[in-house]
Amino acid sequence: MSTHHDQTTGSSFTALTRQVHDLGLMRRRYAYYWTRLVGAVVAMAVWVLTVVWIGDSWWQLVPAAVLAVLMTQIAFLGHDAAHRQMFRSGRMNDWVSLVVANLLVGISYGWWQSKHTRHHGNPNKVGYDPDIAPGALAFTPEQAQRSEQPLVRWLVAHQGWYFFPLLLLEGLSLHWEGIHRVAGRRRVDRRWVELAFLTTRLAGLPVLLLLVMSPVKVVAVLAVQLALFGLYMGLSFAPNHIGMPLVAPGLKLDFLNRQVLMSRNISGGRWMSVLLGGLNHQTEHHLFPSMARPHLRRVQPLVVAYCAAEGVRYTQTTLWTAYRDVISHLNSVGLKDNDPFLCPLVASRRALQVTGVTSLPPG
Structure with a gap:
């Protein structure tokens, strides 16, 4: 130019x-964000009480779906805090992000912040934006040519149709990426805080469920919650940039x-x-x-x-x-x-x- x-x-x-x-x-909109942060904690407490009250019943699948929506809405708050939208203090925003992302949602704030910062710097730029990096989907013609196997080529040619069903696994992927980052060898700020929060959240939910229902129902509840959480997150973020022009590396x-x-x-x-x-x-x-x-x-x-x-x-x-x-x-x-x-x-x-x-x- x-x-x-x-x-x-x-x-x-x-x-x-x-x-x-x-x-x-x-x-800053302090009243707006404090209301939502307190509301998130209250909503989580009400959800726990509801699960305990329902007990060992297949009706637990209903609060499982509610939790998926609640987790996504809380994740949006983590996104805002990570962008320094809530408070003037960067440290305050960081700690809110850690509590919201790691302790409440079960996603590594450090992993997400690193990835999202690179995305904002070069949205849809090949080789720079991690959101269009090679993975389960091909975002560029070059990525689509990675395999010579007929079945893989057919799947890639029709990937738009299985993109949304694939989002049912996104929740599991988000949790795994957080664990992998925090437990890995790469440098992580506040590693032990992130690890403690993630462990509390990811282990605490199954333990709570096992205290009030049978293992079979626990598996069903976790499956529904994870699938719908991933779907909702994917449906929220997918329209932002997918389908918009890509930027060549140079x-x-x-x-x-x-x-x-x-x-x-x-x-x-x-x-x-x-x-x-x-x-x-x-x-x-x-x-x-x-x-x-x-x-x-x-x-x-x-x-x-x-x-x-x-x-x-x-x-x-x-x-x-x-x-x-x-x-x-x-x-x-x-x-x-x-x-x-x-x-x-x-x-x-x-x-x-x-x-x-x-x-x-x-x-």
Whole structure:
């Protein structure tokens, strides 16, 4: 991109940032977050009492499903704290994240923070964003060509259809990644705190269940909770970037284009914000990652107007359209009949406009 454009964009984005600060949109929302943190603890206590009250019954599958939803909503709070949205003190945010992620949800805060920080620095950039690293799914045509086995190639070609069923295993994967990171040889800040919290959470839940129901029911409850937790987490995070353009390793973009072009917002208003924990305002979150969740919807009109003035594509769809795009994108990559990359030639020009895609107003 030209130096002139970088300077212009940087200058105007500084003006937008100043406007955001002047409107008080970067101020902390202590009452909002304290209410939710206390509410999370109370909800967990009520859940435990409910499980004890129900006793040895197959009705325990109902609170198992409730726990999956509760764990995901609490995980959203951990995400906010990790982004320094709750408190001015970094140390306070860290400890809240440790308690929320490790002790309540059972995910390693250190592992997640490292991974998520790299994602925010280079969303959808091949070789830099761990969220599109090779794994159970292929996110690039090169990844789709990893195996010559016909069965594997067929599965990759249809990966969009089994992506959502695969999310049923995501909860188990999140717990395992946390244990693997904390118990491994790599350097981990507060290793013993993380290990103690994870052990308490991951061992404490089965012990509690065994005290009130038969082992068979315990297995069933844990299976339902883990499956639905993983599904809910995956359904919340998948629309953010999957199906948006990928960035080639050698392509350099300025901050605005790097964060906006690869992010997708979900329309639906406040109820969607509750359902997705504020992740529906993905573009605003990437531009202002330390902004408190309630302010994201308020800053959206400013960001939409700013992107329109800069000629930068702003994407917002319904949730169902986003899921359809996720399935279509993954299948297209698997079939290698679609170029998912942001065109370097287009990226080198000022507008970076894509035919048929326009800036959308707030939902």
